[in-house]
Each structure stands twice: as C-alpha cells, then as structure tokens.
Amino acid sequence: AQKVTQAQTEISVVEKEDVTLDCVYETRDTTYYLFWYKQPPSGELVFLIRRNSFDEQNEISGRYSWNFQKSTSSFNFTITASQVVDSAVYFCALSEASSYKLIFGSGTRLLVRP
Amino acid sequence: NAGVTQTPKFQVLKTGQSMTLQCAQDMNHEYMSWYRQDPGMGLRLIHYSVGAGITDQGEVPNGYNVSRSTTEDFPLRLLSAAPSQTSVYFCASSLNRVAEAFFGQGTRLTVV
Numbered sequence: 468a469q470k471v472t473q474a475q476t477e478i479s480v481v482e483k484e485d486v487t488l489d490c491v492y493e494t495r496d497t498t499y500y501l502f503w504y505k506q507p508p509s510g511e512l513v514f515l516i517r518r519n520s521f522d523e524q525n526e527i528s529g530r531y532s533w534n535f536q537k538s539t540s541s542f543n544f545t546i547t548a549s550q551v552v553d554s555a556v557y558f559c560a561l562s563e564a565s566s567y568k569l570i571f572g573s574g575t576r577l578l579v580r581p
Numbered sequence: 582n583a584g585v586t587q588t589p590k591f592q593v594l595k596t597g598q599s600m601t602l603q604c605a606q607d608m609n610h611e612y613m614s615w616y617r618q619d620p621g622m623g624l625r626l627i628h629y630s631v632g633a634g635i636t637d638q639g640e641v642p643n644g645y646n647v648s649r650s651t652t653e654d655f656p657l658r659l660l661s662a663a664p665s666q667t668s669v670y671f672c673a674s675s676l677n678r679v680a681e682a683f684f685g686q687g688t689r690l691t692v693v
Binding site for chain 2: 500502504510511512514517519558560562564568569570571572573574
C-alpha cells in the first residue's frame with residue numbers, strides 16, 4: 468500500500484536560513500510519481516513539482532530544490548535563503564502507476580520569521 | 582479561466598442533515614477527486630473518478646457518496662451529516678492520474 472510520511476510537523480526558521488522538508492514514501496510499484504504542493508495561509512493548494520520514479524536527477528527552481536533518492540525512498544525539498552512568503556504548509560504526495568489514488572502526507576508547517 | 586470551482590465556500594449543518602458539495606471543472610480533465618483536510622492529518626482521499634460514469638473509493642469513503650454523470654461535474658454527497666465530518670473539503674482535477682492536480686478553493690463544513 469502506498470504511504471507518505473512527513474515526520475516534521477512544524478518548522479520555524481529565521482528569514483534567509485536554508486530549510487529542508489523531509490518526505491519519505493512507501494510503495495511496492497516500480498513506477499510511481501511524487502509531488503510537492505504548497506498551501507499558503509490563504510488556503511489554496513499550489514502545485515510545485517512532479518517527479519517520476521525513473522528520473523532521479525535533482526531539480527532546482529530558483530530558491531527551491533528537490534532531492535529524490537530511491538535508495539532511501541525519500542523526496543526532500545529544500546528552500547534556500549527562506550523568505551517570509553515561504554510560510555505555508557507543504558505537502559508531499561505519491562501516485563502509483565497501479566493505482567488511481569493520489570495519497571498525501573500529513574504536511575509540514577513552515578514558519579519563516581522576519 | 583475558472584479552473585476548479587467548488588460551492589459553497591462555507592456551510593453549517595445539523596447532525597443528520599444531508600447536503601451536496603458541488604465541484605465543476607472546465608479543463609476537460611478526466612480525473613477528479615475529493616479530499617478532506619483535518620488538522621495534523623493532511624489531505625485524505627474520499628472518492629475519485631477516472632472519467633464520466635466511473636467512480637471509486639479512496640481512503641475515507643464512509644458517509645459520502647459521489648457520482649460522475651458528466652466530465653465537468655463531480656458532486657460529493659453527505660447522506661447524514663455527523664460531527665466527525667466537520668472538515669475542509671477540497672475537490673481536485675487533473676488531466677490524468679499522474680499529472681498535476683488543480684484544486685478548488687475548498688469548502689469549510691461544520692456539523693453541529
């Protein structure tokens with residue numbers, strides 16, 4: 468069965484610090500897809516990235532980067548030089564090729580203090 | 582460009598009442614789903630649909646019904662509301678099951 472674990476419930480950092488949000492997943496499929504979504508205080512859910520299981524290259528987008536490691540079943544998200552606007556709840560999610568379900572982790576609340 | 586539209590945004594129900602949460606998308610997406618969001622539990626999948634006429638259960642389907650008569654609409658029905666169904670509900674759609682999901686603005690439901 469597919470499962471996503473985000474062990475960090477809440478993280479608090481000071482602006483300009485780097486922060487890494489952890490995501491560990493479980494799946495029996497060899498083909499699967501991993502996602503990160505952001506939920507700012509306004510409540511909407513915003514797509515950040517999708518990665519398939521055959522692409523282990525790290526991804527960088529501005530201050531955001533993602534580290535996918537199949538060996539440890541992890542898909543971690545790093546924000547470099549954090550800003551107050553990064554304050555949000557971040558969700559990691561998993562979709563297996565054999566299933567039609569997109570399953571989310573419990574989320575990590577990030578607070579960036581000025 | 583409407584995207585995914587959910588109505589209502591807020592709702593208060595009495596225990597035992599029934600209601601339907603509406604969800605419509607205008608992107609011609611095949612895949613639609615409903616989630617509930619509770620503190621500390623993230624988003625949990627209630628029901629999903631891979632196309633008109635096809636629905637299936639997610640992680641927490643009890644107490645909810647869905648139907649998908651058209652590609653655009655995917656309503657969620659609460660048959661007999663219970664306080665445990667107090668939550669924020671999100672509808673989502675995606676081109677297919679591995680594409681990015683687009684979410685509605687959410688419905689905050691309180692059952693008293």
